[in-house]
Amino acid sequence: MLTALDDQVNKIMGLKMGADDFIIKPFNPNEVIARIQAVLRRSTSQNMEITNIIRYRNIEINPDHHQVYISNGQRNQLLNLTLTEYKILFLMAKTPNKVFTRNELIQNCMPESDALDRTVDSHISKLRKKLEENDVNGLLINVRGVGYRLDQNHEI
Numbered sequence: 001m002l003t004a005l006d007d008q009v010n011k012i013m014g015l016k017m018g019a020d021d022f023i024i025k026p027f028n029p030n031e032v033i034a035r036i037q038a039v040l041r042r043s044t045s046q047n048m049e050i051t052n053i054i055r056y057r058n059i060e061i062n063p064d065h066h067q068v069y070i071s072n073g074q075r076n077q078l079l080n081l082t083l084t085e086y087k088i089l090f091l092m093a094k095t096p097n098k099v100f101t102r103n104e105l106i107q108n109c110m111p112e113s114d115a116l117d118r119t120v121d122s123h124i125s126k127l128r129k130k131l132e133e134n135d136v137n138g139l140l141i142n143v144r145g146v147g148y149r150l151d152q153n154h155e156i
Contacts (some may be wrong), residue, residue: 066083087109097149
């Protein structure tokens with residue numbers, strides 16, 4: 001509120017009526033701008049939706065619901081993944097430039113399991129098939145002798 005009335009009663013009434021601030025004339029324009037910016041910062045940070053969704057190209061991963069969607073034009077297709085397939089894709093999408101060894105994938109995605117390296121290959125194969133069924137081809141790349149990574153050049 002910007003006013004020439006500077007008594008306490010008017011200030012209190014203005015604030016009770018919903019004013020965020022009370023500035024009395026004469027005022028410094030820079031102070032008014034700084035106060036407005038402060039209010040905008042607070043309101044923007046409070047109204048921002050907190051989301052953990054990871055997007056990689058046309059793939060959207062929602063870790064809160066353990067769901068993966070593929071965007072095919074104007075519709076989103078929910079992928080039916082096993083928990084391990086989901087964990088592998090989620091881990092790789094969080095750090096898409098990293099090459100994961102089979103052992104890293106086992107430790108991060110199947111820590112309670114006594115899985116072998118070839119178990120990872122089987123999960124990757126099934127995950128690839130499900131992605132390809134939704135027109136996502138070539139996303140999971142085998143790095144010979146090391147492990148797997150996401151294709152950095154993958155296009156929608």
